[in-house]
Amino acid sequence: MVEKLKKILEKIEKEKGKVDLLALLKMDDLIDKWTIVFSATWATIQNRDEVFNMIRNYILTDFSPEEVNEIAKISIFSKDEHLVEELLKYKSGATFSNQPVNGNMVHVAEIIKST
């Protein structure tokens, strides 16, 4: 999934511009699903639906049905969101497990892009 998301990231950056944060977080050990966290200065509340659908469509196209089923949601935040600020402290390619972020336990994290 990480490698596929890197390729999706390339497509998004080519189409829309620089992405500040792309991360995969597993925050719930019971259902064991991922949350995609995305932040870019061009992704605003005003165009949120368009950005959501762009990411979603790439995932539905490039991921297997089993991989799609492993994703709970796509979270799109501005760069000043506390969760984003916390995740931006990690470098691209970083992974960590069982650490509290923004007051909540993150069981697994894959930081795909961080600027």
Added chain:
Amino acid sequence: MATQNEFKKLASERLTTAEFLIEAGEWLMAAYIMGFVLECVLKAASCKTLHLSKYPEFGNGVKQEVAAYFRTHNFDQLLVVSGLSDIFTLTGKYSSQWSGFTQEYQGKWTDLRYDIYAKQFTEEKVKNMHTFLKNGIIKAIEEEKRW
């Protein structure tokens, strides 16, 4: 524990409460109450999906892993029990509304009562959350006749 109709009534009443709080500019408390509304909505849907006269309560004899799905304040877990995954997860036609609302609750919604989160809930964010909840999630469940 409450019945499906009692949860529906509670959801409707507390949504009105959230709207009063939004009018009053109480952003954090409005977000907190909207979390409660979604929990009631999902529990009402669970009763319908699972054909339960009442939302279940579990004694100590039940395996805790099973009970955890029903007792939780975590929306992604409640979604599984509600049987609404087909419309709200990524392949579903209302996935945007689900993600847009629930992304603001990164753990249990009940944690939002603490003031440390107050700065994170701005007027714009809370009004968007209200739109996702009322005109997105609840409207979808009504249209799909899932509660």
